[in-house]
Amino acid sequence: MLRAVCPVRRSLRHRMSLGPDSDRDRSFTLAQRSFELMRDYCACATPRAYAVWYLYVSGTQPLLNDAVKRLTTQNGTLTSADIDGLHDTYIDGRRLAVEVDRMNSSLIAEVEGIMEMIEVSIRSTAQYGESLQALTHDIANTATSRTRLREIVTTIVANTRDVTANNRTLEARMRESRSEIETLRETLEAARLESLTDALTGLGNRKSFEEALRRTVDASPTSGHGGKPTSLIVLDIDSFKRFNDLYGHLTGDQVLRLVAIVMREHVGQTGATLARFGGEEFGIVLPETGLEDARAIAERVRNGVTGRELVKRSTGESLGKVTVSLGVATQRGDDNAVSLLERADACLFAAKRAGRNRTYDETEVDALRDVA
Structure with missing residues (x-):
């Protein structure tokens, strides 16, 4: 049965206060322990095996630790297939998950920006409508002077120019966002395909x-x-x-x-x-x-x-x-x-x-x- 390994649970602030030499010493300690476990419990000594054991010793992936303990308890060792499965699930899989989360955040931010622009456009259009309604009421007043009519027309022209400018800004922003979202969609699709592909053979996993x-x-x-x-x-x-x-x-x-x-x-x-x-x-x-x-x-x-x-x-x-x-x-x-x-x-x-x-x-x- 696999001997228990105490995960390192120091906070980031504490590790930083100890300085770079302490981090270096800790890395060497983790590496030495990884090699010992790889020698005792692993049928292969490959970079993938080292990565799995290093992550195990570091204690940063509890699910990986549980899987390693279960496999070594059942079989007494980790086979090449076990190492491949653990690496694909907890190392490559984690990297892809982080990348997908990053792209999802970008996509959400892009959509939020579009919604904000649309809200601005809606408010601008609503204000324009209210202004037209008020000016229409003034025009309907038979006592309106020629000077007042000229002011009304000038106001309508100015308001129309503002709304047109806002709409052009929104249109340009929407065009940019469409391109950005399309790029994100392609990247997400590439990440999805990578998550379904065996890196060694190029076949499905x-x-x-x-x-x-x-x-x-x-x-x-x-x-x-x-x-x-x-x-x-x-x-x-x-x-x-x-x-x-x-x-x-x-x-x-x-x-x-x-x-x-x-x-x-x-x-x-x-x-x-x-x-x-x-x-x-x-x-x-x-x-x-x-x-x-x-x-x-x-x-x-x-x-x-x-x-x-x-x-x-x-x-x-x-x-x-x-x-x-x-x-x-x-x-x-x-x-x-x-x-x-x-x-x-x-x-x-x-x-x-x-x-x-x-x-x-x-x-x-x-x-x-x-x-x-």
Whole structure:
């Protein structure tokens, strides 16, 4: 079980009063403790792992600390997949959340500025209307002299000029705000896409996968209603941990990118979602795709990965071939996203047990159960 780490809870004012040397000493102390925990509880020593442990020791993210304690209590260590998940959720995710909050604040400030300008314009227009009404009353007075009429006309012209100037100012401000809001919208959309993207492979991440699977299953026709259902492919790189241990995590990252490239090349289905939702686990959500077609896609991906020879970039050394195991399931009438994923996982595990480097679909798994 993970030893308790006392978070540093000094106030900003207190830290500033201690001077830069104290902050430097504190950073070294946190770094040393991070390395100790990474050595004792982590299966990998990567920059991501160090970032996770440093944040843990600093005590600034209680939810991260709870997640680390839970994982180490259950498994005794943090795997590469655990580190990736923690980093994506509590470090990259936090950065994106801060950026989105900043842009939301800018957007709110821009809208508030527009509302203020509109209120000014409304008041100006209301005053103009009241002035016209009063001047109209004066004109209706038959005793109004020529001099007074000239004054009335002059006042109307001046008031009209003021209202026109205010309207032009509002129009220019609205035009500027429209451009600013459009820029903010594009930035927010970019941040949203980044929050759904796995940084290493460029595929969707776990959040993207779960959202796409739920959305696609909910939108798919159920049995007896015509149309084609949703199919799901899950795949796992065979013996990936051993590969990482032999050649290092940088080469392991190369393998992950290779699988992502092959998936893009061989999944031409319109509307398909390709995702890396775990350390070496990938998923393909296929809307309006029957089991037979989905299995054919899975086999193309498997053969595409097996057909590539991996070469170590730094030395040119051949590292042999990488293989993957895949499971394929298709939506049934009573399925939701969870039940469909569970069946696809069962097919993947069956492929692993049968010797790896193969594709199993649910009809094959059902047949194996019948024989058993």
